[in-house]
Amino acid sequence: xxxxxxxxxxxxxxxxxxxxxxxxxxxxxxxxxxxxxxxxxxxxxxxxxxxxxxxxxxxxxxxxxxxxxxxxxxxxxxxxxxxxxxxxxxxxxxxxxxxxxxxxxxxxxxxxxxxxxxxxxxxxxxxxxxxxxxxxxxxxxxxxxxxxxxxxxxxxxxxxxxxxxxxxxxxxxxxxxxxxxxxxxxxxxxxxxxxxxxxxxxxxxxxxxxxxxxxxxxxxxxxxxxxxxxxxxxxxxxxxxxxxxxxxxxxxxxxxxxxxxxxxxxxxxxxxxxxxxxxxxxxxxxxxxxxxxxxxxxxxxxxxxxxxxxxxxxxxxxxxxxxxxxxxxxxx
Ligand code: ATP
Numbered sequence: 001x002x003x004x005x006x007x008x009x010x011x012x013x014x015x016x017x018x019x020x021x022x023x024x025x026x027x028x029x030x031x032x033x034x035x036x037x038x039x040x041x042x043x044x045x046x047x048x049x050x051x052x053x054x055x056x057x058x059x060x061x062x063x064x065x066x067x068x069x070x071x072x073x074x075x076x077x078x079x080x081x082x083x084x085x086x087x088x089x090x091x092x093x094x095x096x097x098x099x100x101x102x103x104x105x106x107x108x109x110x111x112x113x114x115x116x117x118x119x120x121x122x123x124x125x126x127x128x129x130x131x132x133x134x135x136x137x138x139x140x141x142x143x144x145x146x147x148x149x150x151x152x153x154x155x156x157x158x159x160x161x162x163x164x165x166x167x168x169x170x171x172x173x174x175x176x177x178x179x180x181x182x183x184x185x186x187x188x189x190x191x192x193x194x195x196x197x198x199x200x201x202x203x204x205x206x207x208x209x210x211x212x213x214x215x216x217x218x219x220x221x222x223x224x225x226x227x228x229x230x231x232x233x234x235x236x237x238x239x240x241x242x243x244x245x246x247x248x249x250x251x252x253x254x255x256x257x258x259x260x261x262x263x264x265x266x267x268x269x270x271x272x273x274x275x276x277x278x279x280x281x282x283x284x285x286x287x288x289x290x291x292x293x294x295x296x297x298x299x300x301x302x303x304x305x306x307x308x309x310x311x312x313x314x315x316x317x318x319x320x321x322x323x324x325x326x327x328x329x330x331x332x
Pocket of ligand 1: 010011012013014018019020023107108109110111112134135136137177180181182183184185186
């Protein structure tokens with residue numbers, strides 16, 4: 001008996017959308033897969049946690065989204081069950097150890113291929129499975145090797161525009177999809193702005209998002225921002241934040257209404273202050289920030305709660321920027 005040909009499609013699916021479905025169905029048809037495994041990540045390695053849904057909600061949306069295609073697409077909770085940071089190499093290794101010795105094709109979008117050399121053990125992945133790299137709207141397939149991640153280039157034995165044969169014996173296939181102009185980021189944004197997502201996701205996913213009140217603007221959940229600013233100031237103070245100051249920017253042309261500044265005694269302390277604040281807000285208000293920047297370095301961390309932006313500096317760096325001079329202080 002022939003070894004089964006299996007497509008593997010991982011993602012965050014926050015939320016699942018027609019772009020994901022298009023990619024799995026089109027690749028399966030083109031490459032003749034017996035099965036596609038859709039694998040939601042528990043924690044994606046290259047992503048910070050921002051306002052979104054729980055792992056269980058992402059899994060449920062995926063299960064709803066593939067309805068009608070269950071013969072071909074199997075949702076696999078392997079990374080949910082494993083917990084921790086989800087590395088594709090661990091999942092593939094488990095699949096490859098199966099008795100039926102599957103021939104595996106890992107399907108990824110061009111955005112992921114561009115940073116593929118940041119994936120854990122990408123060289124091992126490329127020696128165990130074939131890669132199917134799909135186009136994404138706005139991201140053409142690579143025209144020449146100059147558009148490839150540098151560390152992957154040295155692995156190539158031969159290539160043309162449609163495929164590259166690797167020295168490992170495996171192949172990277174470049175696959176042009178019919179564009180489906182959608183991303184999870186855009187969908188989350190549309191919901192925050194109160195726009196319709198009807199054309200972006202299957203109806204059952206749309207209903208789920210609506211009834212579970214996912215991705216709503218944090219503004220609506222946080223209510224009075226003056227009070228919320230005070231709350232954050234107390235949290236930072238209690239954790240040893242230095243010189244915690246809040247500013248009301250409503251009378252100024254600023255991208256936010258309130259801002260809060262604090263500093264930490266070291267880059268580690270600064271990152272710890274941000275982490276603590278995010279945890280407390282999540283516990284008491286049930287929201288993650290809309291975005292988070294600078295957490296890895298800990299020199300200047302920006303936590304964005306929409307109408308409140310919190311800047312946490314390593315104190316030494318704070319002296320350099322002197323943002324305070326730009327804003328109206330409302331209280332110490
Ligand atoms: P986000 O906007 O939050 O980054 P996303 O829309 O990229 O999310 P993911 O769950 O991160 O969705 O992506 C899973 C896989 O689906 C990735 O390999 C990604 O490249 C691919 N993908 C996502 N959207 C599309 C699309 N519109 N067309 C083709 N592939 C897509």
